[in-house]
Amino acid sequence: MRAIVVSATGGPEVLTCSDCPEPELNPGDVLIDVTASGVNFIDVYHRIGRYPLSLPFVPGNEGAGTVAAVGEDVEGVSVGDKVAWANVMGSYAEKAVVPVSHLLLLPEGVEPEVAAAVTLQGLTAHYLTHSVHEVRPGDDVLVHAAAGGMGLLLVQIAKLRGARVIGTVSTEEKEELARQAGADEVLRYRGFADAVRDLTGSGVHVVYDGVGATTFDESLASLRPRGMMALYGQASGPVPPVDPQVLAKEGSLFLTRPTLGAYIATRDELAWRASDIFGWVASGDLRVHISRRYPMTEAARAHEDLEARRTTGKVLLIP
Numbered sequence: 001m002r003a004i005v006v007s008a009t010g011g012p013e014v015l016t017c018s019d020c021p022e023p024e025l026n027p028g029d030v031l032i033d034v035t036a037s038g039v040n041f042i043d044v045y046h047r048i049g050r051y052p053l054s055l056p057f058v059p060g061n062e063g064a065g066t067v068a069a070v071g072e073d074v075e076g077v078s079v080g081d082k083v084a085w086a087n088v089m090g091s092y093a094e095k096a097v098v099p100v101s102h103l104l105l106l107p108e109g110v111e112p113e114v115a116a117a118v119t120l121q122g123l124t125a126h127y128l129t130h131s132v133h134e135v136r137p138g139d140d141v142l143v144h145a146a147a148g149g150m151g152l153l154l155v156q157i158a159k160l161r162g163a164r165v166i167g168t169v170s171t172e173e174k175e176e177l178a179r180q181a182g183a184d185e186v187l188r189y190r191g192f193a194d195a196v197r198d199l200t201g202s203g204v205h206v207v208y209d210g211v212g213a214t215t216f217d218e219s220l221a222s223l224r225p226r227g228m229m230a231l232y233g234q235a236s237g238p239v240p241p242v243d244p245q246v247l248a249k250e251g252s253l254f255l256t257r258p259t260l261g262a263y264i265a266t267r268d269e270l271a272w273r274a275s276d277i278f279g280w281v282a283s284g285d286l287r288v289h290i291s292r293r294y295p296m297t298e299a300a301r302a303h304e305d306l307e308a309r310r311t312t313g314k315v316l317l318i319p
């Protein structure tokens, strides 16, 4: 089979397409013919070595497709089933092996390509809005990079929960997309903390910040007393060490740096979040914006575009 293989960390050029042996099927594993693989910012962090992995590796943490074979001890999944997964490496490939414990059966009305676009970011947006901070009707919520893959989902889900949503974006085109997703107010980054205070008076209840280095300080300054700073990513670079005293100074704030793995740690939690996300997709309550589909062989171009802020919504690789 063909797969993207990273043999040395570095720029997008290290994403090379190679012929590889099919992955081994151990007990509890399922072999999948990949329909589409989701591209996520974490794939960039793996590629450049910011989150170190042993080399060589096949990147990609999200995909969807059709079950091609099942290993011993697999129950509840059969050859031909349409499935998706997140948080298991190796999706930039024609075939992937996923433990059945991480596999999600797709319900009627959710096609594999859409599932490859919404599983990882949908689960993440779910835990951020339901568990890290339970968004309530009337909450003021700030979402950075509101037209990105995570951003468009966070805006829609926060609106479903009755919040007033303020988004930040870098361009007019992105502003339009964020508004279409339901954002009530859309700002540019420069001076956003002052603008948020003008809009809300005392600040927002929660900031969803996946941008990191360039937004962190102003994100804290955008919060109301006892507000929640959910620093869930670092698209602009890592945040330098923080003096906890700043949380006191800005108003007894909470700061968390959550990861998806900790919020889908049990099968029940994974199933709850996935059933909400796929349910909203099937009912039309959650729209999935796939902006770009690249042949898998052009994974390097997909990463270049994501890193250069040229993409909106979801980016897919098609094997």
Ligand SMILES: NC(=O)c1ccc[n+]([C@@H]2O[C@H](COP(=O)([O-])OP(=O)(O)OC[C@H]3O[C@@H](n4cnc5c(N)ncnc54)[C@H](OP(=O)(O)O)[C@@H]3O)[C@@H](O)[C@H]2O)c1
Binding pocket: 039, 040, 041, 042, 120, 121, 124, 145, 146, 147, 148, 149, 150, 151, 168, 169, 170, 171, 174, 210, 211, 214, 232, 233, 234, 235, 236, 237, 258, 259, 260, 261, 306, 307, 308, 309, 310, 311, 312, 313
């Ligand atoms: N912790 C978790 O569980 C978890 C799970 C999934 C994703 N994440 C994080 O969520 C964030 C968003 O991921 P995504 O895959 O949905 O990406 P994305 O938002 O589609 O793309 C990143 C966006 O960040 C904004 N940005 C601002 N400054 C940037 C810079 N210097 N370089 C690049 N982008 C910049 C850009 O939007 P503008 O041009 O509008 O600024 C860009 O389009 C990432 O930090 C990712 O690691 C975390």
